[in-house]
Amino acid sequence: MLKAILSCALAAGIAIAAAALPSVAAADELETVKAAGEFKFANSGAYPPFSFVDDTNQVVGFDVDIGNEIAKRLGVKGVAVSTAWDGIIAGLLAGKYDSIIGSMTITAEREKAVDFVGPYYRSGRGIFVATDSAVKSLDDLKDKTIGVTLGETHEKWARERGGWEIRTYKGLPELFLELKSGRVDAIVVDSIPVMVAMKDNGEKVRKLETSDIDGGAVNIGIAIRKGNPDLKAAMQKALDEMMADGTYEAISMKWIGADIR
Known part of the structure; x- marks a missing residue:
């Protein structure tokens, strides 16, 4: 609240x-x-x-x-x-x-x-989970915990969609830590920096295949x-x-x- x-x-x-x-x-x-x-x-x-x-x-x-x-x-x-x-x-x-x-x-x-x-x-918007997560789709995130950056458009989207608990953070490094620790089940962020972190830093996350989110290019x-x-x-x-x-x-x-x- x-x-x-x-x-x-x-x-x-x-x-x-x-x-x-x-x-x-x-x-x-x-x-x-x-x-x-x-x-x-x-x-x-x-x-x-x-x-x-x-x-x-x-x-x-x-x-x-x-x-x-x-x-x-x-x-x-x-x-x-x-x-x-x-x-x-x-x-x-x-x-x-x-x-x-x-x-x-x-x-x-x-x-x-x-x-x-x-x-x-x-x-564009992306929803990422840990590589070994059992989550395969948006439906699997019902009643789960989602991490977002406070004040970003992704926070607004997550709140308007609803169906999960939302926790807010200062930025991507915190979101990665929370996802690794299991304190959040998924993070909602811009795709580009996460994809770069996966390539350069070996971040063990997986992008959900989602065609029904308002995540087209912005x-x-x-x-x-x-x-x-x-x-x-x-x-x-x-x-x-x-x-x-x-x-x-x-x-x-x-x-x-x-x-x-």
């Missing part, structure tokens, strides 16, 4: 922030970014290979490289900021960073609060505050040029092993 209340509170917070938005930014922020000499972009830091903490305690990944490259093309320094996913939009609206480059699904609800640059890649975008057409246009131009000159593909191959645009 508490998790449901928190999820509803997050949605309500976005709606309230969106209603108050006209007073947030009086001038386009492109010049502010250039004057500051840096472009701050947020991610969860807990979503490998898109954003995660490496052995040197630095936040790295696909999203970080994309953010730094956009900053470079804006003529400033990129600064990655890691924050909890369930408060990431609130942090943007509060001015704690200039953008969210954190693998955020573009949804109608989020578009009420922020503008999106992109999409910069596409992804657009992933870069969020900025509303009322900033110049910043939006400059970021879109940088992204388009990256995709045209091979830079995007190189970043994607480095972290994902495939071109995911």
Whole structure:
């Protein structure tokens, strides 16, 4: 019940922030970014290979490289900021960073609060269980325990579908640990990072064959505050040029092993 209340509170917070938005930014922020000499972009830091903490305690990944490259093309320094996913939009609206480059699904609800640059890649929903799990289908998960990341669109989907207990976590590393320990029976997440973890880290999980979930490919975008057409246009131009000159593909191959645009 508490998790449901928190999820509803997050949605309500976005709606309230969106209603108050006209007073947030009086001038386009492109010049502010250039004057500051840096472009701050947020991610969860807990979503490998898109954003995660490496052995040197630095936040790295696909999203970080994309953010730094956009900053470079804006003529400033990129600064990655890691924050909890369930408060990431609130942090943007509060001015704690200039953008969210954190693998955020573009949804109608989020578009009420922020503008999106992109999409910069596409992804889809997957339901994963331990390799040796007896679960073979969605029906087998009835009354079981499902793990999701708090604030993601997958949490909303899991709650709307119902029929199972839901536990929320900060990110993919926690979800893997909970699945391995048996504290959850399945996790509902974007497929790409899990498939990469299976290939690179030997994660012993299995994707359920599901044709009846709302898990078709979704657009992933870069969020900025509303009322900033110049910043939006400059970021879109940088992204388009990256995709045209091979830079995007190189970043994607480095972290994902495939071109995911």
